[in-house]
Amino acid sequence: xxxxxxxxxxxxxxxxxxxxxxxxxxxxDGIYEVVRxxxxxxxxxQEHLERLRDSAEAIRMALPFPLEEIxxxxxxxxxxxxxxxxxxxxxxxxxxxxxxxxxxxxxxxxSLYARPGRIYTEDFREAGVAVITLPDExxxxxYIKSLNLLPNVLAKQAAVEAGAYEAVLIxxxxxxxxxxxxxxxxxxxxxxxxxxxxxILNGITRRFLLRAIQKLGxxxxxxxxxxxxxxxxxxxxxxxxxxxxxxxxxxxxxxxLHPLGPESPVWQILQAFRTL
Ligand SMILES: Cc1ncc(COP(=O)(O)O)c(C=O)c1O
Numbered sequence: 001x002x003x004x005x006x007x008x009x010x011x012x013x014x015x016x017x018x019x020x021x022x023x024x025x026x027x028x029d030g031i032y033e034v035v036r037x038x039x040x041x042x043x044x045x046q047e048h049l050e051r052l053r054d055s056a057e058a059i060r061m062a063l064p065f066p067l068e069e070i071x072x073x074x075x076x077x078x079x080x081x082x083x084x085x086x087x088x089x090x091x092x093x094x095x096x097x098x099x100x101x102x103x104x105x106x107x108x109x110x111s112l113y114a115r116p117g118r119i120y121t122e123d124f125r126e127a128g129v130a131v132i133t134l135p136d137e138x139x140x141x142x143y144i145k146s147l148n149l150l151p152n153v154l155a156k157q158a159a160v161e162a163g164a165y166e167a168v169l170i171x172x173x174x175x176x177x178x179x180x181x182x183x184x185x186x187x188x189x190x191x192x193x194x195x196x197x198x199x200i201l202n203g204i205t206r207r208f209l210l211r212a213i214q215k216l217g218x219x220x221x222x223x224x225x226x227x228x229x230x231x232x233x234x235x236x237x238x239x240x241x242x243x244x245x246x247x248x249x250x251x252x253x254x255x256x257l258h259p260l261g262p263e264s265p266v267w268q269i270l271q272a273f274r275t276l
Contacts, residue, residue, distance in 0.1 A: 024093030032091035128250030129165035136169035
């Protein structure tokens with residue numbers, strides 16, 4: 001079952017109220033978040049709400065409600081879905097107005113859905129996923145979780161068409177992140193991931209994993225990996241996101257990576273992450 005919320009109320013089946021001149025619809029003028037709940041326990045809800053606030057500030061848009069009210073609408077939506085694992089997508093559009101590029105007078109609009117989350121089995125995780133590398137064709141403000149995802153959509157589609165699961169993006173010879181996840185590499189006792197600057201979305205999962213890595217005493221360097229290092233050198237690599245947690249990479253383009261056993265550092269990190 002999926003629960004939908006639009007503007008100021010939960011929707012009944014079949015309703016599609018998005019106005020044709022909503023700016024999210026016309027321009028991608030808005031921001032969003034995805035949060036996972038295990039029953040009523042969220043993973044990092046506070047961090048997601050704070051990132052929503054930061055994204056809103058970055059695009060100079062007011063939130064339609066205080067964060068606490070958005071939180072209670074999110075929680076109310078989750079409570080209406082009976083499954084064990086529930087994902088909530090919520091977005092804020094700048095609102096509805098006659099279509100002109102500069103900001104018109106609008107009331108920002110919250111819309112949301114909550115639905116059962118995909119659960120990745122441990123077998124799937126142990127097998128890992130294949131990735132391809134592609135040029136990062138996005139803009140220079142990737143730290144904003146904006147609705148403009150066309151380059152991400154095209155990259156993911158190219159990955160799927162190549163028989164892979166994700167597209168790892170390369171900007172000026174350096175790995176930034178993937179189309180819908182952050183990227184980590186592991187080599188010679190050190191974890192690497194791109195620093196949280198304008199070229200990546202600072203994933204909430206990424207932030208928690210950094211804590212888990214440090215808690216276990218591994219060295220982590222928030223430095224970009226060169227394409228060459230990532231393609232030819234890293235011993236292990238993984239991608240991270242709210243819905244996947246940590247997903248090992250089994251293949252980078254044509255290079256197979258070793259399967260990861262539960263004794264591997266990457267596996268230990270996942271266990272530590274889950275108990276943070
Ligand atoms: C481009 C991009 N990077 C990273 C992430 C991971 O972020 P989080 O861990 O907050 O889900 C996402 C998630 O959607 C994403 O779209």
